[in-house]
Amino acid sequence: MLVSELETPALLIDLDIMERNLERVATYAREHGLRLRPHTKTHKTPELARKQLDLGAAGLAVAKTTEAEVMLEAHPDDMLVAYPVLGQQKLERLIRVAQATQVTVALDSDQAACGLSAAAVRAGVTIGVLTEVDVGLHRVGVKPAQLLALVRAVCALPGLRWEGVTFYPGHIKALDDAGLAAIDQLAVDVPAIITQLKAEGFEPRIVSGGSTPALFHSHRIPMLNEIRPGTYIFNDRNTVECGACAWDDCAVSILTTVVSTAVDHQMVLDGGSKTFSSDRLSTGGDALFGRIVEAPAARFHKMNEEHAYVDIGGGKPSAFRVGDRVRVIPNHVCVAVNLHERLYGVRNGAVETVWEVKGRGKLW
Amino acid sequence: MLVSELETPALLIDLDIMERNLERVATYAREHGLRLRPHTKTHKTPELARKQLDLGAAGLAVAKTTEAEVMLEAHPDDMLVAYPVLGQQKLERLIRVAQATQVTVALDSDQAACGLSAAAVRAGVTIGVLTEVDVGLHRVGVKPAQLLALVRAVCALPGLRWEGVTFYPGHIKALDDAGLAAIDQLAVDVPAIITQLKAEGFEPRIVSGGSTPALFHSHRIPMLNEIRPGTYIFNDRNTVECGACAWDDCAVSILTTVVSTAVDHQMVLDGGSKTFSSDRLSTGGDALFGRIVEAPAARFHKMNEEHAYVDIGGGKPSAFRVGDRVRVIPNHVCVAVNLHERLYGVRNGAVETVWEVKGRGKLW
Numbered sequence: 001m002l003v004s005e006l007e008t009p010a011l012l013i014d015l016d017i018m019e020r021n022l023e024r025v026a027t028y029a030r031e032h033g034l035r036l037r038p039h040t041k042t043h044k045t046p047e048l049a050r051k052q053l054d055l056g057a058a059g060l061a062v063a064k065t066t067e068a069e070v071m072l073e074a075h076p077d078d079m080l081v082a083y084p085v086l087g088q089q090k091l092e093r094l095i096r097v098a099q100a101t102q103v104t105v106a107l108d109s110d111q112a113a114c115g116l117s118a119a120a121v122r123a124g125v126t127i128g129v130l131t132e133v134d135v136g137l138h139r140v141g142v143k144p145a146q147l148l149a150l151v152r153a154v155c156a157l158p159g160l161r162w163e164g165v166t167f168y169p170g171h172i173k174a175l176d177d178a179g180l181a182a183i184d185q186l187a188v189d190v191p192a193i194i195t196q197l198k199a200e201g202f203e204p205r206i207v208s209g210g211s212t213p214a215l216f217h218s219h220r221i222p223m224l225n226e227i228r229p230g231t232y233i234f235n236d237r238n239t240v241e242c243g244a245c246a247w248d249d250c251a252v253s254i255l256t257t258v259v260s261t262a263v264d265h266q267m268v269l270d271g272g273s274k275t276f277s278s279d280r281l282s283t284g285g286d287a288l289f290g291r292i293v294e295a296p297a298a299r300f301h302k303m304n305e306e307h308a309y310v311d312i313g314g315g316k317p318s319a320f321r322v323g324d325r326v327r328v329i330p331n332h333v334c335v336a337v338n339l340h341e342r343l344y345g346v347r348n349g350a351v352e353t354v355w356e357v358k359g360r361g362k363l364w
Numbered sequence: 365m366l367v368s369e370l371e372t373p374a375l376l377i378d379l380d381i382m383e384r385n386l387e388r389v390a391t392y393a394r395e396h397g398l399r400l401r402p403h404t405k406t407h408k409t410p411e412l413a414r415k416q417l418d419l420g421a422a423g424l425a426v427a428k429t430t431e432a433e434v435m436l437e438a439h440p441d442d443m444l445v446a447y448p449v450l451g452q453q454k455l456e457r458l459i460r461v462a463q464a465t466q467v468t469v470a471l472d473s474d475q476a477a478c479g480l481s482a483a484a485v486r487a488g489v490t491i492g493v494l495t496e497v498d499v500g501l502h503r504v505g506v507k508p509a510q511l512l513a514l515v516r517a518v519c520a521l522p523g524l525r526w527e528g529v530t531f532y533p534g535h536i537k538a539l540d541d542a543g544l545a546a547i548d549q550l551a552v553d554v555p556a557i558i559t560q561l562k563a564e565g566f567e568p569r570i571v572s573g574g575s576t577p578a579l580f581h582s583h584r585i586p587m588l589n590e591i592r593p594g595t596y597i598f599n600d601r602n603t604v605e606c607g608a609c610a611w612d613d614c615a616v617s618i619l620t621t622v623v624s625t626a627v628d629h630q631m632v633l634d635g636g637s638k639t640f641s642s643d644r645l646s647t648g649g650d651a652l653f654g655r656i657v658e659a660p661a662a663r664f665h666k667m668n669e670e671h672a673y674v675d676i677g678g679g680k681p682s683a684f685r686v687g688d689r690v691r692v693i694p695n696h697v698c699v700a701v702n703l704h705e706r707l708y709g710v711r712n713g714a715v716e717t718v719w720e721v722k723g724r725g726k727l728w
Contacts, residue, residue, distance in 0.1 A: 007451045007453045007454055007728050008451065008728060009727050009728060010727075041669060041670075063669065063670045064670065083623070083634075083670060084623045084624065084686075086621050086623060086634070086686065086687050087371045087372065087621060089371045090371055108624055108626045109624060109625070109626065109686040111685070111686040111687050112623070112686060115687075132626075134626065134627065138627045138630070139624075139627070139632060139668070139671055139673060140623070140624040140626055140627075140632055140671065141624075141626055142626045143626070146626075170668070257450050257451060259447070259448045259450060259476070259504070260448065260472050260473060260503075260504040260505075261473070262472045262473065262496075262498065262504055262505055262506045262507070262510075263498065263502045263503070263504075266502070268503060268504055270447075270450070270728070271727075273641060273643060273696075273699050274699060274702050274727070275727060277637060277641065277642060278641060278642045278643045278644070278699070279637060279642045280642070304503070304534070305405060305427065305698055305699060305702075306405075306427045306428065306447060307503055307504065309503060321475065322448070322450065322473040322475040322476060323450055323475050323479075332637075334669055335637050335638060335642070335669060338638050338669075338703070339702070339703075339725070339727075340725070340727065341725045341727075360725070361703070361704070361705045361724070361725075363373050363374075363635075363638070363639060363703075363704065363705075364371050364372060364373060364634070
């Protein structure tokens with residue numbers, strides 16, 4: 001099937017670019033001796049997770065228990081649930097995943113650790129734990145001063161195997177001066193945190209961190225030995241705007257049709273918050289919702305559920321007609337993929353592969 | 365099953381409130397002689413569409429062709445696709461829907477009308493058309509001065525039956541002074557537009573309009589004889605904040621679990637942009653993402669894909685512990701429902717019904 005035969009909206013993945021993106025990060029991780037555990041939240045597709053493993057990834061990361069179930073289909077040797085697992089059914093299902101492959105859970109509370117321990121003991125399995133520390137995002141993770149107590153608590157619980165420390169420097173939004181300074185600070189803080197643990201006799205096997213903007217700076221953080229990038233497989237407007245890649249590195253675009261040009265200097269595309277998500281740019285740099293590949297100067301400035309409002313410029317008459325098709329690079333690919341049932345892998349104008357987004361809607 | 369046994373996040377529908385909401389609008393429409401064609405984009409669930417029909421709705425409205433296919437399961441006598449249908453597969457599938465029930469399409473361009481006409485003629489069916497006019501939102505819809513030409517074009521095309529005029533006053537964001545003034549303006553503009561058509565010999569059978577904030581003011585628009593409300597079945601934070609309902613009228617809430625309290629004065633809930641959507645309040649009134657039922661003063665001020673950041677107040681220590689469960693009324697229920705596979709219909713603390721969101725992911 002040709003791309004021109006697809007109905008819209010359709011989420012396209014440029015396979016040449018995706019393959020190059022996968023290679024680039026696999027090479028970076030290998031060259032710097034970093035364990036690569038790609039976060040599958042971006043693609044939610046076991047076939048793509050398998051590609052990541054085949055290129056040398058040590059394991060997979062997922063956000064939720066039911067995503068872990070889906071990702072078993074990729075046959076990973078190792079799965080990180082990068083989220084505390086709370087709830088009886090979740091724990092029971094996580095245990096079943098742990099009976100199929102090695103499972104590690106990231107957590108930051110005694111409650112999460114105790115629940116996990118009890119479930120592991122009941123089933124006679126051992127679950128790995130990464131204790132999460134807050135390095136500046138202030139989302140989850142204990143303060144560095146409280147990390148030792150959490151590690152002690154985890155180590156004292158049966159059924160758990162303390163694996164090390166995890167953090168997510170999501171406060172680094174871009175590779176601007178502030179972002180680069182924050183990376184420098186991490187390069188001081190992270191080894192200090194780990195050294196303190198070691199001084200107390202706790203030797204982490206894994207120190208897992210990194211974020212999309214800071215991905216290719218990961219080797220500059222001493223003692224960090226694992227990265228968990230997700231977005232790099234596709235990239236998006238956020239990744240470009242934060243300075244971590246170029247437009248040519250964006251494998252994702254959403255094919256749309258112009259459905260109305262009734263309002264002067266405007267075209268309306270057949271997608272909105274149910275197609276792209278309503279995520280703003282993470283840097284807060286502008287208030288647009290995506291980049292129109294065929295008209296980079298056009299401003300996709302507003303959306304409703306099924307309508308994209310694109311200002312095509314004040315002075316000149318519209319170059320677009322109803323029925324024309326344009327591609328949109330979304331702000332945030334992870335939430336956009338989650339709205340689609342299928343990804344269309346394209347090369348040279350043809351649809352080469354169709355992947356079902358099997359992890360879509362796996363909310364817990 | 366008890367609500368307390370559900371894993372989180374889970375989208376709950378309070379059945380008592382939903383039934384009252386359905387009754388209220390059915391009664392309003394009946395008392396004012398308005399044709400009610402509920403927009404099913406809010407619930408995307410044929411069983412709920414059937415309830416709307418059983419309460420007297422004249423038909424259903426959908427946004428997309430594949431949603432229309434799903435809604436055939438509700439056995440409506442009449443289906444409005446409130447969106448121009450462009451694309452060969454879409455048209456072919458729309459025709460099949462039209463072979464099962466009466467179909468009307470809203471459109472604003474010659475291109476959309478011509479494509480629809482050709483498809484209808486090929487299949488030997490007749491498709492209804494509502495010509496869309498812009499009354500102030502500046503999204504789709506021709507200018508009032510261009511409406512006559514569009515109506516003439518539609519009437520001249522074979523296979524189409526011009527049914528009347530549609531508009532969507534989405535520029536009315538709230539029932540504040542500006543909103544009430546805009547409703548007053550509609551009460552002048554709409555009859556003027558229709559009168560002009562009539563003067564040219566075009567008698568619309570249907571004049572379809574209205575929006576959520578203005579819903580219960582619809583009877584004040586002369587010549588309007590159809591409304592297409594969607595949100596009223598569940599309501600949400602937008603509906604309350606725009607002044608169209610009270611908190612007690614919100615049938616929807618998303619049950620979540622507190623997964624971290626590691627950061628002072630903050631709790632993190634196990635839902636984010638993949639659970640609630642990242643829609644801001646439509647009035648722009650604040651930058652919050654939902655209302656915490658158990659702590660209305662708490663501020664849900666930030667989200668990532670799977671994390672809700674809730675500021676629980678500066679001065680006092682946290683009243684919430686990891687593992688506690690709280691309910692969140694989302695800003696915009698239509699986009700939230702679209703992220704969930706199932707709706708849990710609850711009454712008196714028990715799950716009475718589970719509906720599959722069959723229209724979820726129907727993007728075209």
